[in-house]
Amino acid sequence: MNDISKLNNQARIVICGVKNSGKTTLITKLIPKFTSLGYKVATIKHDGHDFEADVEGTDSYKHKKAGAYGTAVFSKNKFMVVKEQKETDESQLIELFPEADLILLEGFKNSRYPKIEIIRENNSSKSVCNKDNLIAIASDINIENNIENLDINNKIIDLNNIDGIAEAIIQYIDGK
Numbered sequence: 001m002n003d004i005s006k007l008n009n010q011a012r013i014v015i016c017g018v019k020n021s022g023k024t025t026l027i028t029k030l031i032p033k034f035t036s037l038g039y040k041v042a043t044i045k046h047d048g049h050d051f052e053a054d055v056e057g058t059d060s061y062k063h064k065k066a067g068a069y070g071t072a073v074f075s076k077n078k079f080m081v082v083k084e085q086k087e088t089d090e091s092q093l094i095e096l097f098p099e100a101d102l103i104l105l106e107g108f109k110n111s112r113y114p115k116i117e118i119i120r121e122n123n124s125s126k127s128v129c130n131k132d133n134l135i136a137i138a139s140d141i142n143i144e145n146n147i148e149n150l151d152i153n154n155k156i157i158d159l160n161n162i163d164g165i166a167e168a169i170i171q172y173i174d175g176k
Contacts, residue, residue, distance in 0.1 A: 009101070010097075010098075010100055010101060010102070010103065011101065011102045011103070011169075011173045012094065012102075012103045012105060012113055012114075013102065013103075013104055013105070013113065013114055013115065013116065013135070013169055013172075013173075014104075014105045014106075014107070014108045014109070014111060014113040014114065014115035014116070015027050015030070015104055015105070015106055015115070015116050015118070016106075016107060016108060016109035016115050016116070016117050016118070016129050017109070017117055017118030017119065017120070017123075017124065017128075017129075018123060018124045018128055020123055021118040021119070021120050021123050021124055022118050022120060022123075022159070023106050023107070023118060024045075024106065026116075026118060026138065026159070026165070027043060027104050027106055029162045030104065030162060030165065030166060030169075031043070031104070033162055033163070033166045034102055034166060037166075037170075039101040039102045040099060040100050040101045040102070041100065041101070041102045041103075041104065042097040042100040042102075042103045042104075043103070043104045043105070043106065044090050044093050044094065044103060044104075044105050044106070045105075045106040045107060046090065046105070046106065046107030046108055047107075053082040054071070054082055058073075059073075060072075060073050060080075060082065064082060069083065069084045070082060070083035070084065071083075090105060090108070102173075109128060109129040109130065110129065110130045111130060112130065112132055112133060113133065114133040114134075114135050114172055115129055115130075115133060115134055115135060116135055116136055116137075116138050116165060116168070116169065117129045117134060117136075117137050117138070118137075118138050118139070118159065119137055119138075119139040119141060120139065120140055120141070120159070121139075121140050121141050125141075135155070135168055135169065135172045136155040136156065136157050136165070136168045137155070137156045137157070138157050138158075138159045138165055139156055139157075139158070139159055140158070140159045140160070155168060
């Protein structure tokens with residue numbers, strides 16, 4: 001395993017695929033699986049577009065609209081920071097979760113992180129990610145009829161087999 005996939009006993013795994021492939025859905029199914037196994041999980045999502053980070057009508061939204069380059073809101077148990085910054089990347093955000101055992105990164109298909117790529121029927125027909133450190137393909141495609149169309153040489157797991165996907169990730173993390 002290379003340095004980018006696991007640092008300070010913290011694993012970083014990408015869930016990637018084309019738009020509308022089900023990345024968020026898969027992550028929201030993996031989180032409870034990993035937390036039930038005792039992992040402390042954080043997520044980081046890449047958004048290819050600029051996004052509105054606060055809800056209209058809140059005080060922090062009003063502060064931002066008034067011209068503040070950054071705002072922070074906190075309570076006893078959580079905080080949220082919105083900051084305008086050029087060239088933000090995931091490594092800066094990873095540093096915010098030092099206590100996490102596992103960080104699931106959504107998107108990042110061209111990264112060097114180890115990844116699970118989603119290929120869905122009627123959505124994508126071939127792998128589009130950087131194949132370096134591709135752990136497995138999660139797919140709902142009938143593999144026997146379509147394997148030549150996928151142009152991959154990796155393990156293929158049924159997209160609905162959350163236990164199987166989690167096991168593939170754990171095996172990768174453990175170096176098996």
